[in-house]
Amino acid sequence: NGSGSFSTWETYSTSKTWNLSAVDGTKTVKVRYRDAAGNVSTIASDTITLDTQASSITNVAAVSSSTHVGQNTVASAVITWKTTKPTTSQVDYGFDTNYVHATSENKNLTYSHSVTLKNLSINGSVYHYRVLSTNAYGNQTISTDHTFTTVKVPHGDSKAPSKITDLKVTKITKNSVTLNWSAPSNGFDNHIANSSAKSYDIRYSTNEITSENFTNATKITGAPTPATYDKTNTMQIAGLKQNTTYYIAIRSTDDAKNTSPVSNIIKVTTPNTEIVTHTYSGNGGAIIDSTPPAKPRDFKLTSANNQITLTWENPTDFDFVRVMIFKSLNPIKENTPALNLIQRQDTQKIYDGSNTEYTDAELNNTSTYYYAITAYDRSYNYSKTIVIHGQPLAGKTSIQIKKSVSTSANTNKPTQTTNIHTKTTGNSNPLFTHNLWYRLKNNDVKEMQQILSKNKTLYPEGIVSGYYGKMTVRAVQRFQCAYNIVCEGSPRATGYGVFGPKTRKVFNQINSGSEEAFASHKPIATTPTITNSKQVKNTESHPVPNTQPEKQLNVANKTNTDQIENFTTNLYIGVKNKASNVARLQKILSKDTKIYPEGIISGYFGHLTSR
Incomplete structure (x- = not known):
């Protein structure tokens, strides 16, 4: 027990029980022997680590999803928790607290735990579960009872999205990669045209990814909204270390929470070189974005x-x-x-x-x-x-996050601070009261984009940024044309692409029920026309200000004309010409995202323009 004194002499035996002092830690046990003549041996000793305290279990949670197995769908659940000491991982589960099922014990000692329960009943089955963790010295901790409910499959939807098989890297720098892949079908092996998944789960790791350990890899937030089947999605992963090998994979989930198989797994090594910025150049000018965003x-x-x-x-x-x-x-x-x-x-x-x-x-x-x-x-x-x-604060077991609040003009209740110029109906859907236009940036634009993104026919990109860019202009044009507000002209001449009074009125009427109603509302038509700048009556009656983007780009030889002219010369890959025919061609093509989703107007006939 660490002291220098020995117990009294006792009769020799080959084993002896010795009670250690109660305090946990490393203990040293010493022994010596004496023969009948009184001769005493040298001291023999050994050490033992006393650990009588089991680990604490915190942050127990369960996330249920569905998985496609052949032609059937079964539910699964990922159980996660944390411990204050490195411990093993195991889960008991069942329909009641008898816990008739148990996972095999994962003997890997860790602080963060994740166990997947497979082949569960679907459609709202309630499962009871508890987690078990044992430290290196055999002290086991068992959590209290918890429950989760498996996902429901609406309208008999039991088919998961199809597996993504063409995930690839299209650009790589020493600290980032850009990914491309074809959007999956929401019909497993039946490739349904115009269908789409609901969300993506993209993960990367420096360790090899498999279907079994996919959820242990680092998850990327801000994944794009899935495009319709077979269209291309793109994602950037930044903040990577140079000269490092990464494994990347993706899976998708539909509205019924059916989860696709894990995609093909790609392996990429970041180079140990400087980042090279690629620019598009020609008579249409070069665009180089070197301006960083503002600080958080x-x-x-x-x-x-x-x-x-x-x-x-x-x-x-x-x-x-x-x-x-x-x-x-x-x-x-x-x-x-x-x-x-x-x-x-x-x-x-x-x-x-x-x-x-x-x-x-x-x-x-x-x-x-x-x-x-x-x-x-x-x-x-x-x-x-x-x-x-x-520094962490010992003994404090809960915290409160303070968020800035302000008093709304229409109510005395505190609300989170925003600058949205809207009125609110009884059903809490925003009614827009201000005009919006190209290059404007505010929360009104963000709110409009959020609502438009519910309808993929009008706004297939679904980007909610708060910036009124070209994709938002095209979405508003589709909306205006679909509801017979205006279908041709220019922003100044007719208000085409401007979120003006008439557009706001129709938009508010449709959205007055709910965002879901807006998403399911069937328009009169769906395809806007591309016209030249001939003067047509401005149905919006809204003067569009000469706004400048808040973020300045290096743009050379920029043209301000909207005039569309006939083409008289052939154009092909590699062409740059003084008449900027390539730039005019790109400008027209960019009006249709299905034809030219990149929308880059550079004056150079490169691979994107060729496609």
Whole structure:
């Protein structure tokens, strides 16, 4: 027991029971022997680690989904929890607290646990479960009873989306990759035209990904909305380390929560070279985006027992993608470049997403942690970093996140601060009261995009950014043409593409029921026409201001004419010409996203224009 004294002499035996002192820790046991003549041996000793305290279990949760097996759909559930010590993972489960089923024990000792329950009953079956964790010294902790309900399959939908088989990398830099793949059909092996999945789950890891460990890989937030079957989706993954091998895979889920098989798994190694910016050039000018987004705002830290919760506000730049957060036990200087933090050996990237809150758990209450946050855009321009530091607060088991509130003009109840110029109906759907137009950026635009995105015929891209760009213009044009508001002309001449008074009136009428009603509303027509700039009566009666984008791009030889002229010369890949025929061709093609989804107007006839 660590003291220098021995017990009294007793009769020799080959084994002996000895009671250790109650305090956990490393114990040293010493023994010596004496013969009949009184000769005493040298001391023999051994050590043992006494651990009588089992781990605590926290954050127990279950997420149910459905999986396609042959022609049938069965439910599954992923059970997750955390422990305060490295422990094994096991789940007991069943329809009641008798727990007639149990998973095999995963003997890998870990703090974060994930166990998948397979072949469960679907359509709202209630399961009881408890989690079991055992540490290296045999101390087991069993959680209290929890329940989850399996997913329901509406209208008999039991077919998962088809497997994505063509996931590939189309661009790679030392810190990022761009992915392309064909959108799956929402009919498993029956490829249904114009169908689509509901959401994507994209993950990456430095360890090889399989169907079994897919959920253990790092999940990417901000995944794109699935396109219709066989159309192309694109995704950027930033904040990767250079000269590092990554495995990437994807799966999709439909409205009934049927989950597709995991896609083909790709392997990519980031180079150990500088990032090369690709530009399109020619007589139409070159476009190079080198302007970083604004910093995230109000980066704050709240401490609790063994954890720190971080909160912030994302920048409002129209091309903002995500934020990244880095952690270190060593100080980080304010405004340290993000690329430097990616390469630092003492710094860990702990978050990459578009949310505004993150909890860093399993921390040491006696350590100080440094956090740096940066934002990046579609061109991988990184904002300057903001740095804060703090220490967990022992004994504090809950926290409250404070969010700024303001008093609404129409009610005395506090609401989260926004700047949306809308009125509210009794059913809480926004009614728009302000005109919106190209290059405008505010929360009104974001709200309009959110509603338009419910109808994929009108707004197939579904991007909700708050910036009134070309895709939003085309969505508004489709809406105007579909409801016989205006179907030709220009923004100044007819209000075509402007969210003006008449468009707002019809939009508000349709949306006055619910966003679901808007999504299912059948328009009179669905395809706008592409016309020249001939003068047509402005049905919107709205003067469009000469606005400039808040983010300046380097644009050379930019043309301001909307005049469409006849083409008299052949155009082909590699052509650049002084008359900017290629740019005019690209401008016309960009009006239809099905033909030219990239919409780049560069004056250079490259591979995108060729396709």
